[in-house]
Amino acid sequence: MSDAKTMIDDQGNVTGIEAPIYLKYNFTAGAAPSRFLAQLKKGVLTGQRCPRCQQVYVPPRGSCAACGVPTEEEVELSHKATVQSFTIVHIPIPGNAIEPPFVVANLVPDGANVAFIHLMSDCVNEEVHIGQRAEAVWKPEQEWDYGMDNILYYKPLDEPDVPVEKIGQVPVSGWEG
Amino acid sequence: MANLAAVVGIGQTKYTTKREDVSIAGLVREAAVGALRDAELTWDDIDAVIVGKAPDMFEGVVMPEIYLTDALGCNGKPMLRVHTAGSVGGSTALVAASHVQSGTFRRVLTVAFEKQSESNAMWALSNPQPFSTHLNAGAGGYFAPIIREYMRRSGAPYNVGIKVAVKDRLHGARNPLAHLQRPDITMEEVEESFMLWDPIRYLESCPSSDGACAMVIADEDYADAAPRPPAWIRGVAMRSEPTMYAGREEVNPQAGRDCAADVYKQAGITDPRKDLDVAEVYVPFSWYEPMWLENLGFAPEGEGWKLTMEGATSLDENGDIPWNPSGGVLSSNPIGASGMIRFAEAARQVRGDAGDHQVAGAKLALGHAYGGGAQFYAMWVVGADKG
Amino acid sequence: MKEIAIVGYQQSDCVADAGACNEVELIIPVLSKLYGQVGITNAQDVDFVCSGSCDYLQGAAFAFVMGVDALGAVPPIVESHVEMDAAWALYESMLKLRMGHADSALIYGFSKSSPGELPIVLSQQLDPYYLAPQWVDTVSLAALQARLLLDRGVISEQDMAEVVSRSRRNARNNPHAQLAGDVSVEDVLAEATYLSPLRRSDICPVSDGASAVVIATVEKAREWGLPYAVISGIDHCIETHHLGMRDLTDSMSTRRAAENAGAGDGPVDVAELYAPFSHQEIVLTRALGLDDKTSVNPSGGVLAGNLMMASGLSRIGEVFNRIVGGEAERGVAHATSGPCLQHNLVAVIEKAEAA
Numbered sequence: 001m002s003d004a005k006t007m008i009d010d011q012g013n014v015t016g017i018e019a020p021i022y023l024k025y026n027f028t029a030g031a032a033p034s035r036f037l038a039q040l041k042k043g044v045l046t047g048q049r050c051p052r053c054q055q056v057y058v059p060p061r062g063s064c065a066a067c068g069v070p071t072e073e074e075v076e077l078s079h080k081a082t083v084q085s086f087t088i089v090h091i092p093i094p095g096n097a098i099e100p101p102f103v104v105a106n107l108v109p110d111g112a113n114v115a116f117i118h119l120m121s122d123c124v125n126e127e128v129h130i131g132q133r134a135e136a137v138w139k140p141e142q143e144w145d146y147g148m149d150n151i152l153y154y155k156p157l158d159e160p161d162v163p164v165e166k167i168g169q170v171p172v173s174g175w176e177g
Numbered sequence: 178m179a180n181l182a183a184v185v186g187i188g189q190t191k192y193t194t195k196r197e198d199v200s201i202a203g204l205v206r207e208a209a210v211g212a213l214r215d216a217e218l219t220w221d222d223i224d225a226v227i228v229g230k231a232p233d234m235f236e237g238v239v240m241p242e243i244y245l246t247d248a249l250g251c252n253g254k255p256m257l258r259v260h261t262a263g264s265v266g267g268s269t270a271l272v273a274a275s276h277v278q279s280g281t282f283r284r285v286l287t288v289a290f291e292k293q294s295e296s297n298a299m300w301a302l303s304n305p306q307p308f309s310t311h312l313n314a315g316a317g318g319y320f321a322p323i324i325r326e327y328m329r330r331s332g333a334p335y336n337v338g339i340k341v342a343v344k345d346r347l348h349g350a351r352n353p354l355a356h357l358q359r360p361d362i363t364m365e366e367v368e369e370s371f372m373l374w375d376p377i378r379y380l381e382s383c384p385s386s387d388g389a390c391a392m393v394i395a396d397e398d399y400a401d402a403a404p405r406p407p408a409w410i411r412g413v414a415m416r417s418e419p420t421m422y423a424g425r426e427e428v429n430p431q432a433g434r435d436c437a438a439d440v441y442k443q444a445g446i447t448d449p450r451k452d453l454d455v456a457e458v459y460v461p462f463s464w465y466e467p468m469w470l471e472n473l474g475f476a477p478e479g480e481g482w483k484l485t486m487e488g489a490t491s492l493d494e495n496g497d498i499p500w501n502p503s504g505g506v507l508s509s510n511p512i513g514a515s516g517m518i519r520f521a522e523a524a525r526q527v528r529g530d531a532g533d534h535q536v537a538g539a540k541l542a543l544g545h546a547y548g549g550g551a552q553f554y555a556m557w558v559v560g561a562d563k564g
Numbered sequence: 565m566k567e568i569a570i571v572g573y574q575q576s577d578c579v580a581d582a583g584a585c586n587e588v589e590l591i592i593p594v595l596s597k598l599y600g601q602v603g604i605t606n607a608q609d610v611d612f613v614c615s616g617s618c619d620y621l622q623g624a625a626f627a628f629v630m631g632v633d634a635l636g637a638v639p640p641i642v643e644s645h646v647e648m649d650a651a652w653a654l655y656e657s658m659l660k661l662r663m664g665h666a667d668s669a670l671i672y673g674f675s676k677s678s679p680g681e682l683p684i685v686l687s688q689q690l691d692p693y694y695l696a697p698q699w700v701d702t703v704s705l706a707a708l709q710a711r712l713l714l715d716r717g718v719i720s721e722q723d724m725a726e727v728v729s730r731s732r733r734n735a736r737n738n739p740h741a742q743l744a745g746d747v748s749v750e751d752v753l754a755e756a757t758y759l760s761p762l763r764r765s766d767i768c769p770v771s772d773g774a775s776a777v778v779i780a781t782v783e784k785a786r787e788w789g790l791p792y793a794v795i796s797g798i799d800h801c802i803e804t805h806h807l808g809m810r811d812l813t814d815s816m817s818t819r820r821a822a823e824n825a826g827a828g829d830g831p832v833d834v835a836e837l838y839a840p841f842s843h844q845e846i847v848l849t850r851a852l853g854l855d856d857k858t859s860v861n862p863s864g865g866v867l868a869g870n871l872m873m874a875s876g877l878s879r880i881g882e883v884f885n886r887i888v889g890g891e892a893e894r895g896v897a898h899a900t901s902g903p904c905l906q907h908n909l910v911a912v913i914e915k916a917e918a919a
Contacts, residue, residue: 015197019697021237021688025623025679027307030586037308055423059309061633063588065419068606068636070592087321088375089314094300096311101375104312106322113423117312130329148310164329168423178664200693232625233647238696239620239688240647243902246805253820256802256907257656260647262626268644272656279662280565295692301625413665417613417643419633432640549629553643 032062032071037146039074043138045151047112049073055113059148078110078172079136081154082162085115088125103128107154109136111172118148122155131161133175181563182277183400183407184524185284186216186393192356192509195294196387201236202248205290208389209249212286216393217404220250223393224282229259229269229289230513231548234301236292249288261417263459263548265289266390266516267555270544271413273394274557278410283396289517290389298385298512314374317382317462319550321374324464327428328376331467333482335376338463339367342381342507344491345460349504351492351533356386356509381463381507388511390518397563408524411541412443412558420550433472433547436554441474444541444558450475450489453558454539455499455526457519459546461506466490470500473545492534502526502534516546520557527561566662569785569792570913572602572778573881578742578869581678582772587617587627590674591634594774598670602778602790606636610778611666613643614657616650616673617873620685631674642666649673649838650775651876651899651909655798657779667784672776673874682770682872689902691805702840703767705903707759709812710843714761718813719846721761725752727842728765728867735864742771742869768840768870775874777881782916793887793913797825800909802902812904815851821910822852822896830914832858833892836879838900840866847905848898862886876900876909883913 007016029037032048036059039046047056048071050064056075057064064071086105092098103125106115120128122137134154144150160177162170188211190196196204205228213219226249228242238244242258249256259269266289273287303313313319327333346362349355362380370380400407416436418425437449446452458473460466470481470490475498488494492502501507503522506515523544525531531539540561547554574597582590599606607613613635617628628645635641646652650673657669677685683701690696713719726749735744747765755763785792801817801824803810810816822828835858839845845867849860861867863882866875876899883895893915901907 017693017697019237019692021696023620023623023680023685023688027623027679028582028584028586029308030589031584032589033308033586034584053423057423061588061630062586063592063633064422064636065633066422066636066638068592068595068634070589085322085326087314087318087325087377088372089318090372090374091314093311093314093318094303095305104314104318104322114421114425118310119312130326147308180663232619234619234625236692237688238692239686240618240901242648242802243689243906244691244805246802246906251802252804253801253817255800257652258647259644259656260628261645262629272644272659275656275659275663275665279659281659281662306624415642415644416640417632417637418640419635419637420629422638431638435640549626552629552632 030062032060035074036060040150041144041146043141043144045077045079045109047075047077049075056111057114058109058112058116075111077112078174080157080174081107081109081134082167082170083128083130083132083134084108084167085130086120086128101125107134108168110170110174113168118151119153121153131164131167133157133159179278180280181397181409182274182394183409184392184559185395185400185403185407186212187521187525188212188215188391189354189521190388191354192386192388192511194386196292201292202245204292204387205245205288205389206248208391209286209288212391212393218393222284223250223286225255225276225285226251227257227259227269227273227276227285227287229265230291231263231265232301234296235298235512236295261548261553263512264516264546264553264555265548266514266518267520267544267546268415270392270517270520271415271555271557274410274413277394277396284399285394286391287394288389288391289514291511291513292387293385293512294387317374317377320462321377323427324376327464327468330428331479331482333467337467337482337485338381339364340485341463341466342367345501345505345507347493348502348534349508352504355504356384377462383461383506383510386509386511388509388514390514390521392521406528406561408527408559409563410557411560411564412440414439414556416554418552420552427551428468429472429478430551432552433554436556437473440556440558449473450498453498453541453543455502455536456543457503457522458500459506459516459519460501461510463507466500499536502531502536516555519546520544524559527559567782567794568658568661568779569782569794570777570884571780571785571788571790571792572598573884574598574601575740575775575878575881576773577740578771578773578871580742580769580771582676587630587674587676588634590676590774591631591672594776595634595672598776598778603788607641607670608636610668610670611642612657612660612669613641614653614669614671615645616648616653618647621675621677621872622679649873649876649899649901651880654777654877654880655800655909658798661781668778668780670778671877672774673877674774675871675873676772677770677872678772702903703759706841707762709904710761713813713843716813719843721753722749723846724766724842725749727845728752731861731864731867734862735868738863738868740869741864742769744864744868766842768866771869771871773871775871775878775881777877791888792916793884794916795911796914797912799824802907805906807904815847815905815908818848818851818898818908818910821908825910825912827896827910827912828853830894832894832896834859834862834883834886834895836861836863836882837898838866838876838879840870842867844905852896880911887913887915
């Protein structure tokens with residue numbers, strides 16, 4: 001019943017106890033995230049628009065945090081995105097097999113007004129920069145499931161950089177420069 | 178309109194990676210007993226206890242005030258547990274103060290703690306959520322991109338963060354309670370330390386510490402009669418904003434600016450750099466000093482780094498506005514306690530009780546805490562005078 | 565001391581499993597209804613917001629942070645949180661109003677307990693060195709307490725069944741209740757024992773949902789032109805954690821909190837008590853010194869639906885409803901936390917004086 005182990009010092013005193021905690025949770029995504037995930041399974045990236053401020057959120061969580069109202073309208077987003085910011089991670093992430101160093105970026109997909117985090121790969125880490133254009137690289141279609149990891153990573157796209165003040169405002173039709 | 182209240186006792190544990198000699202109850206009691214002793218009070222003199230700490234997953238104890246009742250002499254008294262993520266130590270102090278400022282109680286004990294060696298804080302912070310990409314690389318991974326944007330905007334030289342890392346550890350070497358004792362630290366050593374989340378290096382990051390901090394806050398009558406100088410609470414403020422929304426200013430968050438404006442107004446501060454003598458500010462990664470110098474109005478936007486590079490925030494360089502003379506979060510970080518440590522260290526300064534890290538003649542001090550995605554802020558201003 | 569009033573209360577339905585519904589989706593509908601009731605647009609229109617919730621219910625650190633996304637916190641708001649039932653968030657809010665830093669406050673609590681096994685999650689509230697590694701769940705502890713009460717002859721199984729029956733019947737008038745019906749004492753006694761000596765019906769269900777309240781100074785309530793009820797007294801008290809050192813057949817802390825709140829200063833027409841187990845309702849009723857002139861748990865109480873972290877706030881709201889609805893002039897609301905009624909809060913709520 002209990003996995004508790006005790007630590008005992010040379011005098012026989014109990015100095016510590018290891019008592020692992022195992023709790024099982026049946027996690028459910030919310031209604032808005034579920035719609036987002038269902039679309040992802042079909043290879044489509046979507047956001048939701050706030051009826052009050054018109055901003056498009058991705059991944060959608062069911063509300064516009066600024067206005068405090070539910071978001072309903074689904075908006076299809078592009079597979080292209082802009083790097084809003086990034087970091088080069090040199091330590092492993094617990095529970096993730098990915099090998100450092102790797103780039104984690106805040107990316108704003110065309111058509112959305114907020115960034116989400118994802119990997120950048122197929123790139124020279126030191127050349128990643130703010131305003132850089134990038135494109136999603138998806139897993140093979142037969143592997144698509146309900147998760148953001150249907151997108152393996154974003155890779156650099158040969159398009160002109162987006163000026164900083166325009167990041168988060170590129171329409172879904174894209175960016176010409 | 179609020180009643181006057183003051184800090185009349187402070188107790189802190191020595192911060193260290195792992196306190197193997199005490200249980201969680203022992204840890205909080207050590208700080209609490211220290212505060213009572215400083216205030217020359219007994220457990221019976223305390224009307225209520227207010228506890229604060231960060232997520233319970235850091236120790237694996239759900240709602241620990243339930244287990245800690247006895248350790249904190251609370252059997253038969255009111256007990257409250259505040260949780261506002263990383264700013265919790267600060268907001269706990271504010272909630273405790275409100276118990277007295279509202280006229281409801283005369284003397285309260287407040288304790289903030291973390292015994293994060295008991296669980297795995299990195300795991301608790303980056304606990305993978307189903308359906309999301311598992312890329313949450315801990316707090317540093319979250320803040321690194323924001324720091325990068327600050328560097329781009331301000332054009333600050335690459336070594337500003339390194340300077341802060343050195344300064345705060347040198348300060349910490351004056352504070353026997355600080356976790357990291359590095360009187361020998363150099364700019365070279367910091368620069369050569371391992372890069373974790375570019376641009377944050379290992380030695381530019383806070384340690385992971387066990388520790389507890391406690392204060393006794395009392396009403397005016399009691400504080401006037403207290404055995405040691407009280408630290409009068411001259412301003413209290415909290416602000417929150419959402420983690421993410423379109424157009425959110427992440428480098429210089431609005432909630433931080435609004436919170437500072439509120440607390441300054443209450444304390445009659447119009448020029449923080451001139452009016453304050455010292456500040457204890459939550460800087461867990463070195464670059465947050467120049468960023469908060471701007472956010473808190475000590476420097477114009479884009480110029481916070483200049484104050485750092487000039488030595489304005491350094492005790493050792495006789496700066497005019499020392500920041501984190503205690504060593505700050507960069508020297509000790511029991512997450513749930515860190516906010517309260519800032520508030521308590523600010524109080525120590527105006528009580529003239531900060532030992533080797535005392536800013537001479539300090540009369541007015543700022544205590545600051547922040548948490549979450551730089552979205553929760555708690556601040557107070559304390560003074561040697563009632564104001 | 566400044567007079568503080570309740571001006572609005574809303575609760576979602578108590579459901580066993582809210583399914584695909586995240587924190588924000590649980591909270592927004594309740595807040596929208598409350599804003600409508602009180603005549604405000606969002607959290608910008610109150611001076612302070614405070615919430616109650618527990619990360620471990622959902623198994624995610626910082627779950628409460630998601631709740632902030634429901635508020636419309638741009639521009640930034642004054643907001644705080646307790647990792648406790650929202651009744652304590654209401655307490656924190658009252659202090660803020662009393663000190664003059666706010667004239668109104670929005671308080672909410674939410675519960676998404678269905679993902680985990682709640683009684684087992686709560687076993688980790690216990691002393692981490694001596695008790696938690698034994699994984700004693702809350703239901704077992706309550707059963708221990710019930711056994712004590714029965715063996716000492718303080719209560720009978722019939723008494724417990726009466727509490728259940730009254731709860732289910734009252735709950736028929738509560739549109740948010742999870743368990744309601746014409747259940748008789750005999751029906752309950754006919755049930756098999758679930759965890760001796762408790763029957764399934766003696767134990768509250770696990771419910772998902774949210775609850776919210778707006779409080780304000782009486783001046784503000786009048787300015788808003790809203791029907792209100794006054795919180796004339798409030799206090800809370802915690803007892804020792806060690807079950808063996810407490811008298812589990814009584815609730816000393818409820819008694820003390822009630823005394824400090826002035827519960828006995830007048831007739832108590834209605835009492836909403838946070839009793840997750842039938843025998844605990846009897847313990848609380850006696851600790852509060854209530855007699856049969858008091859209507860206890862007319863909402864059905866927590867046995868009819870238990871929003872962990874919000875049920876305490878709901879008890880306060882349910883008393884408010886009955887007072888502004890004209891059914892009662894004075895009432896007591898109670899909230900509890902911790903194993904076997906370790907921590908208790910009592911609020912006394914009264915009808916507004918004629919302006």
